[in-house]
Amino acid sequence: MDDSPGQLRSLLGIDGPFPSVLEGFAPRGEQIELAEAIEEALAGEGLLVAEAGTGIGKTLAYLVPVMLAGKRTIISTGTKTLQDQLYFRDVPMVARALGVTPATTMLKGRGNYLCLYRMAQTRESGELPSRQAVAELEAVYEWSGRTADGDLSVTEVISDDSGLWPFVTSTPDNCLGGECPRFEDCHVANARKAAQEADIVIVNHHLLFADMAIKQSGFGEVLPGAGAFVIDEAHGAPEVASQFFSASISARQIRDLCQDILAESGKQTAGLAVTAEPVEQCRSALKRLQALFSEHLPERGSWQTLVERQELRTGLQALDQAVADLAPALAALDGSSRGVEACIQRRDELQLMFDRLDHAASPGEVRWFERRGKGFALYITPLDVSTVFTEFREQQEAAWVLTSATLSVSGEFTHFTRTMGLEDADTLQLDSPFDYQNHALLWLPERMPEPRDPEFIEHVLQQVLPLLEASGGRAFLLFTSHRALQKAAAMLSDHVDFPLYIQGERPRSVLLERFRSSGNGVLLGTSSFWAGVDVMGEALSLVVIDKLPFAAPDDPVLAARGDELRQSGENPFTALHLPRAVITLKQGAGRLIRDVNDRGVLVICDPRILTKNYGAAFLDSLPPMRQTRDMMEAVGFFEHPGD
Secondary structure, eight states: OOOOTTHHHHHTSTTSSGGGTSTTOOOOHHHHHHHHHHHHHHHTTOEEEEEEOTTSOHHHHHHHHHHHHTOOEEEEESOHHHHHHIIIIIHHHHHHHHTOOOOEEEOOOGGGBOOHHHHHHHHHHOOOSOSHHHHHHHHHHHHHTTOSSOBGGGOSSSOTTOTTHHHHSOOTTTOOGGGSTTGGGOHHHHHHHHHHHOSEEEEEHHHHHHHHHHHHTTSOOSSOOOSEEEESSGGGHHHHHHHHTSEEEEHHHHHHHHHHHHHHHTTSTTHHHHHHHHHHHHHHHHHHHHHHHHHHOOSEEEHHHHHTSHHHHHHHHHHHHHHHTHHHHHHHTTTSOHHHHHHHHHHHHHHHHHHHHHSOOOTTEEEEEEEETTEEEEEEEESOOHHHHHHHHHHSOOEEEEEESOOOBTTBOHHHHHHHTOTTOEEEEEOOOSOHHHHEEEEOOSSOOOTTSTTHHHHHHHHHHHHHHHHTSOEEEEOSSHHHHHHHHHHHTTTOOSOEEETTSSOHHHHHHHHHHHSSOEEEEOGGGSSSOOOOSTTOOEEEEOSOOOOOTTOHHHHHHHHHHHHTTOOHIIIIIHHHHHHHHHHHHTTSOOSTTOOEEEEEOOTHHHHSTTHHHHHHHSOSOEEEOOHHHHHHHHHSTTO
16 A cells, blocks of 8 residues: 555545545544654654544544554553444454455453353352352353354343353463363463454453563463554553552452362362361351451551451451461372362462561552452552553563543643653644534532532532433433432432433443433443443533542552652642542543534532632643533523524
């Protein structure tokens, strides 16, 4: 294909191939500018950080130069939903328009793929988490004969929150690898083989950073080497990187290990006689500690909060000892099967983590806990991921492009580039081409109390109800906490006739589909609905945000990072907490206008955006829409759409 100067401008212009394959396509100068910057980065081993406002069409802007460059490329995006969109819709459309046929594959984390060996084990043992799981297991078994790729995440045979998932999928801990009796049919192995041979591999951030962590520990790689990496929705990368560069131990790991020890030892003559008692002791110690977590601890907290309670220290020591006591029983079965060897290795790794927790924390790390339903997890997290990410980048002879609609704060990229170790990157900021001035209105309600007021949510709804009536529903109500969401849901159910779609009552994809098709729905969501949700057209015309989305003050990781900044002479609020909140608010506000013809009202109910000095950082980072303090002007936006 012609690679002369101006090729991208021609391809993405009105006379290019895209008007015939993409309905509503229109040339956008910002899209061409972004594509040319990406083309330049791909031509060498460049490093580009680019903020592309909503409506620029950044997916086209990177897919076209990627396909023209002909380099093996890994594209990472924020969610599995966006992965599916890229793989099934966007990449085939661009390839068709350009007349090229790159070998493309999608690779997800192993937890999305059916494990044939574990499914068979589960059907044989009959040990299941619930009665509902019995029917689900048979549905999965029936589906297993029809699926080509084993991707459970795109089928309806098992619900998102089913307890069956760990019984029919594998983890790095319990996978038997090449010695598995079903290895030839392994869906994970086949997906990875396809990735090794593909020109374009589409992953999500969780898999990308999990792979980096595996390489960092010296255990090979999941993803193939590449000449280019494109990280889309890059605003979410720092959080995911922090998660995967952490070391952890969880109740589920220990529970699964006990279950697998019994399954493996049951295959050996007199095996259960050796393992039954220590496994039961380990399960009992785990249950006692889980009960203590539920009784005494918040959902998240620092290591200090945990160990300052004597009963929790005692419970942890008892579990540590119970895991240690599994070693002699497993040693008696050593060499009897690959499964037993895997259990020995998993037990040893758990013991190493307990040993780390027994010693004083190292500089540059934070220890903390998290409760998950009846379970828990303990973490050792690095305070700084930039060094690890930089080392990984420098090991790859590749170009890097990181892009999102929300990377800057008041026009500056410093927060993002410093967090990810990208200070040497070229940066580009391109504003949205949408006509926010005429198509959107920002209403900042008057006489709102401070968010700490116990009746704050009541005041939010009092202000918003007339606007909901004027908009005919068609609204997202975004909250910074589940407690506020539930309180608002209970109140709204008594005051509106619009259908309510409440996060947690159905899977996210189901809620969104029902919201879109309702025509007058009101969706209430928290963090997962602030980003990566795309509702175009009249189905969504009102977005209400209750508070400025500052992270919880007791977040142990952020608190530790704040302490480190303070010790180095910086202000944790301006260097950490404020930039994070601004980027999150930009994400939430970005739900409103998703297409050139969209119009609507954004409501921010937190008075601090006007009364505090830092409020300007939020306002300066929002799209340039008109502002009002007058409720009637906001109501009139819907009653007189032509004004």
